[in-house]
Amino acid sequence: MSIKKGKSTQRALLVLLTLAMFITIATAFAIYYHLERYAKVTDKMYKVQSLANKIVYFDEALTMSARMYAYEKDLQWYSRYQSLVIQLDHALNQASHEASSIHDLIEKNEPLNQKLISIEERSFADVRNNRLQQAQQTLKSPEYQALKQRYTNLVILTFQDIHNQLQEQQNNHRDWYQTFLWVLGLQVLGFVLVWFYLVNFLRLNVSRLSNLITTDDLTGLGNRRSFDDILQRELRRSIRDGKMLMLAVIDIDYFKKYNDYYGHPKGDQVLTMFGKLIEQTLRRANEFGFRIGGEEFAVIASVDSVEDGTASIEYLMLKLHKKQMEHKGNAETGQVTMSAGIAFHHADEIMTDEELYSAADKALYVAKERGRNQWVQYIDDKS
């Protein structure tokens, strides 16, 4: 991907992410708003319902008190009637704060209310003048009954109306917040999916990148950087585990001449083929192959004995011979051959990676000096 394209993709991703964040925040606000409204409407419904119950109760109770007063002429009933009138007024006032239709109901039906009160007052006057039968008749009269019924019906219908309106609002808010909850759920799911995608994408790219950093493009073997790291690591491991470590530095003989004779692309093919041979030879987990320079390769292997190590390089040489690749610049064999310098790190030695590499390199030099197409093991003269 070009830098320009990468930057525009990044910008587009940033815009998308910002947009998605705004939508999520807006959705969360919408849920909060509708949930809050839903709770408020529900609360109001309970309040209105309880006021409606109170009003109907006070209304019936005050009629009952008026009747009882007409029958018993007991002043207790009269004062109960009066206290109920005050309580009813208070409840109606409270209800009119909750819903304007109650206020309208009180205003519009004031004449009807006054009529009822005047009939009740008339019966109370009869009671006071000991005309109890007259008082009872007044309260039982069809006119009073009809007015009372009308008043009660009006109250009930108004409250029913309010209840229906509130229920509609409640359902509306519930539908909205449930819809937004789904939207938020889908957004969260989307975020989770994008998150997983990004994490996977990054992980893949990181492993690709680390491969690129440590792999030689042409042969697919480890490159110089990974050679340095793995040589240090394996050396530490061999000292810790008390095992022998082999390092072989391998070079294609007269490779300059090969390039000169057959051309650079053909030279590349030889390098690729040799890289594959190394890969096929190194079968065990603790054996590693590298291309550490132009036509220079290396093998690091944890071995049980010197023979074990040299045998694997011998085997690699044999495989290369079997290929019988023509190399007219190689006057000795006429084929592509290799030379190798082998050095061992023994468990009881203390050697640095540089010392081990230098030893293998020296042995390679000797192999070249002795006529190439061979391996030479480094022997420390001082020991």
Ligand SMILES: Nc1nc2c(ncn2[C@@H]2O[C@H](COP(=O)(O)OP(=O)(O)OP(=O)(O)O)[C@@H](O)[C@H]2O)c(=O)[nH]1
């Ligand atoms: N085709 C190809 N050639 C390369 C590459 N890297 C280095 N070379 C060539 O490898 C040759 C190495 O030459 P020298 O160091 O002189 O070694 P040599 O010719 O193999 O001689 P001896 O090692 O002494 O046998 C040079 O000609 C480099 O150009 C590569 O990636 N591809």
